[in-house]
Amino acid sequence: MTTATDDGPAPHVLVVPCPAQGHMLALLDLTGLLASRGLRLTVVTTPATAPQLAPVQAAHPAAVRVLTLPFPSHPALPAGVESAKHLPPALFPSLIVAFAGLHGPLVSWARARSGGPDRVVAVLSDFFCGWTQPLAAELGVPRIAFSPCAAYGTAVIQSLFRRMPRPEDVITFPDIPGEPAYPWRQISMLYRTFREGDEVSEGLRSNFLWNLESNGFVLNTFRRLEERYLAAPLPDLGSTRRVRAVGPLAPDADDASAAKRGGEMAVSAADLRAWLDGFVKDDRGGVVYISFGSMAVLQPPHASALAAALEATGVAFVWAVAPATRLPDGFEERVAAGGRGRVIRGWAPQVASLRHRAVRWFVTHCGWNSVLEAAAAGVPMLAWPMTADQFANARLLVDDLRAAVPVTWGGLDAAPRPDEVARVLDAAVNGKRWAEVAARAEELAAEAAAAVRQGGDSWLEVEELARDLRDLGNQAE
The missing domain is CATH 3.40.50.2000 (Glycogen Phosphorylase B;)
Known part of the structure; x- marks a missing residue:
């Protein structure tokens, strides 16, 4: 040293x-x-x-x-x-x-x-x-x-x-x-x-x-x-x-840094971006990115409700699931054949996905890292909290910030009905009911970028923290 x-x-x-x-x-x-x-x-x-x-x-x-x-x-x-x-x-x-x-x-x-x-x-x-x-x-x-x-x-x-x-x-x-x-x-x-x-x-x-x-x-x-x-x-x-x-302390959305931070990727950011590009070129509407965290194994009733809602609405989606998550029989095969959905088993380049212009909404468990990544990318969230601090985060997003819409408040204890999930997905992707939520998400992205830019609130807090720690070193001499 x-x-x-x-x-x-x-x-x-x-x-x-x-x-x-x-x-x-x-x-x-x-x-x-x-x-x-x-x-x-x-x-x-x-x-x-x-x-x-x-x-x-x-x-x-x-x-x-x-x-x-x-x-x-x-x-x-x-x-x-x-x-x-x-x-x-x-x-x-x-x-x-x-x-x-x-x-x-x-x-x-x-x-x-x-x-x-x-x-x-x-x-x-x-x-x-x-x-x-x-x-x-x-x-x-x-x-x-x-x-x-x-x-x-x-x-x-x-x-x-x-x-x-x-x-x-x-x-x-x-x-x-x-x-x-x-x-x-x-x-x-x-x-x-x-x-x-x-x-x-x-x-x-x-x-x-x-x-x-x-x-x-x-x-x-x-x-x-x-x-x-x-x-x-x-x-x-x-x-x-x-x-x-001092946040958001978020990674860059490039393949190299993502791989080093997250470990072995189930799909590269470049591959996923190429797939998402097709929805922009063909004007096929917005894509929903779905993830419940890198460690969560979604319980079968919750996974079934979401899978059924995705098939019923036909919305385009990327769903990153833990390898052990059980999805309904035949769902992944039907998704692959239909071309409007993609299931990724394992670690996925979430930041790169959220920053792609084809991704319009994010179905999330509201883990704080995911919240910050979505906020920095300007993507509105469909909140589906399960446990830990996720209910508090979801309430902050929905009630205080107006940057998210709740899917369900049932958590681990109660899975929503497929038609309830389908109604939220359809309104988000195909309707204009929550345009103000999407607009607020874009404002958060600008505010997040300003916070970490030189002279921004978070940048200054890191500067002051470093200065305080240097001062401690001087006092110790």
Whole structure:
């Protein structure tokens, strides 16, 4: 690590991502931005997740290095599990708690460097890694919590574990602007499955409570997207501390970067663009892009309802599905023969697809990375939330931003009828009922681009974050 200035080595920051792809990639994007602003950063990984760092390390070889440590074993996790990839959702809390086993090795590693130019001046870690708060305290340095989620969604999950509301028909959030309320079935499973006295549950709660002691939150969002929440004092984001919005931290839509970030692609961006080009040339109307996330296995009733609606309406579509998702018998063959649809099993170049002019709507589970990618591309969304923070994200899109239309609010518990899905698809693609939603999506794209442009709100927040971290380095000398 030889990045240096005339005054000596650049300040050294320890970065701890959560071992889940959507969380990790966003924090690595921020790592690259900080490296380009004169900081040195060591990123903690385990053997299974270390390859994810190749792009940022190649872009900043002198500023970014990798600290690979064995993933801590835990009785609640199967042997060999190191990340959320292919992990049943019910075991995700165990993964978070097990990862905290790196506390001791990291303290030893950092203390061995405390007297030299590689001393750590700050810890930047995912908000699922709240255990790095006492780690930072042991090292005598500040810790900054990073959330790859919305300010609103982050405040909702933090509020649950701070207030611990009892199961009720409706859960309210009085400390969040607008005092939103959600039925119990739309509350994150992380909270719904909490068991008092259980080691994993209590460890999960401790992670969220530790976040409230951090020196600030950094969020993958932008001010014009969440002005209402970023401008308000949010007790669950540490109302007396600085909350920075630095997004969208989105990848470029080229084949090379997409392949490096997402792994093995089921289809290349060039191939998919060529297929989509045909709908522009032949003036065959808009295409609907469909994805429920890279890890979600859509349940058969939900998949059947969507497949039936697509066939009934005849809308053109690209549907990226997890390999294990079961679709109705014969559906994929009929789609291939008809020429108006395409099913991609595995990882698909989503960003490139959303930025193609043939794609007019996006059926999405409202995972935050997908939301930001659609917002940056100016594509209106058909919201179909399932779990986690997705209901909060969908409410933000539908109620606050008017950039999405709900398909269903049933989530995992209740699949919609095929005719209900067909009615929404047909109105979106063939009708003009939601023209104002499409127009608002285009406005969001302009606002997202302005936020990350030099001098924009998010660009300035990254500049100020880098400056604060450099100042910490100067104070440590």
